[in-house]
Amino acid sequence: MSLLPWKGKRNADTWDDDWPGSQMTRFRTEMDQLFENFFGRAFGAVEAGYGALTAWAPTLDVTETESGVTVRAEVPGIDPGDLEITVVGRTLTLAGEKKETAETKDENHFHSERRFGSFRRSVELPVPVNTEKVTAEHKNGVVLIQIPKDPTSIPKRIPVKSADK
Amino acid sequence: MATDIIDKPAATDVATTEHTRTGPMYRPDVDIIERPDELTVLADMPGVSADEIDINFENGVLTIHGKVEARQSDGSFLRQEYGVGDFHRTFNVSKAIDGTAISAEYADGVLTLHLPKVEAVKPHKIAVKAS
Numbered sequence: 001m002s003l004l005p006w007k008g009k010r011n012a013d014t015w016d017d018d019w020p021g022s023q024m025t026r027f028r029t030e031m032d033q034l035f036e037n038f039f040g041r042a043f044g045a046v047e048a049g050y051g052a053l054t055a056w057a058p059t060l061d062v063t064e065t066e067s068g069v070t071v072r073a074e075v076p077g078i079d080p081g082d083l084e085i086t087v088v089g090r091t092l093t094l095a096g097e098k099k100e101t102a103e104t105k106d107e108n109h110f111h112s113e114r115r116f117g118s119f120r121r122s123v124e125l126p127v128p129v130n131t132e133k134v135t136a137e138h139k140n141g142v143v144l145i146q147i148p149k150d151p152t153s154i155p156k157r158i159p160v161k162s163a164d165k
Numbered sequence: 166m167a168t169d170i171i172d173k174p175a176a177t178d179v180a181t182t183e184h185t186r187t188g189p190m191y192r193p194d195v196d197i198i199e200r201p202d203e204l205t206v207l208a209d210m211p212g213v214s215a216d217e218i219d220i221n222f223e224n225g226v227l228t229i230h231g232k233v234e235a236r237q238s239d240g241s242f243l244r245q246e247y248g249v250g251d252f253h254r255t256f257n258v259s260k261a262i263d264g265t266a267i268s269a270e271y272a273d274g275v276l277t278l279h280l281p282k283v284e285a286v287k288p289h290k291i292a293v294k295a296s
Contacts, residue, residue: 059247065240076274111197141211141274
């Protein structure tokens, strides 16, 4: 949603540092987030609780196999140490913060699309799981969480013996 | 659509390039930061490995392409929010950038491109001698 006209184009021949475009970009991003938060809250209530209320939250894929549940989350630019993954009962919570690196924070933003901030998402798992054996692996900005099912919730086929002989 | 890094577009028909690989393509979100001696481009490209990123600079057009491996469909999806597809984006780059000296690095799903400015546009401090 863009509410303010973007007039940040500048002449390539001038490299003045007090160009007002960067402040405008920041202001515009903040305005966009404000409106998205407001309208997301008012009209997107179905998704409430799944990160719709925060400015930014990672996207998730959840797959179920016979033995476990696999969750993939896109977390580009997040230090693995800033990720907090917890499983309580049947609820998986992924929390963390996408930090603007110190070197990019106060500089002249020519163009700004990436979003930063802290997030918390909780997902209800479809079956009881073994919370002791959850593993999480971070690679190339994607975190892969593997949650084995509780052994008692894995269907076990009982062979039927024939009694008549 | 190509994003202008510096306002004057160097080429107008960038977006019409056809791709041989089928499937969805994603436009990575980027931040472009201006520093005294270079422009830094940060692009969120999760799920790409560093050796699967192609960066090309030709006739003032910078193209970044990140190949994302298709995931095995192990089991059934309970929730599917992000699709899998290559990342692709083109930028028009002005002559104030030294195209031969562009460098890039990739860490934690973020591609960082360094676009150094040509000597002529870098700020120079002129010392004043006391006479």
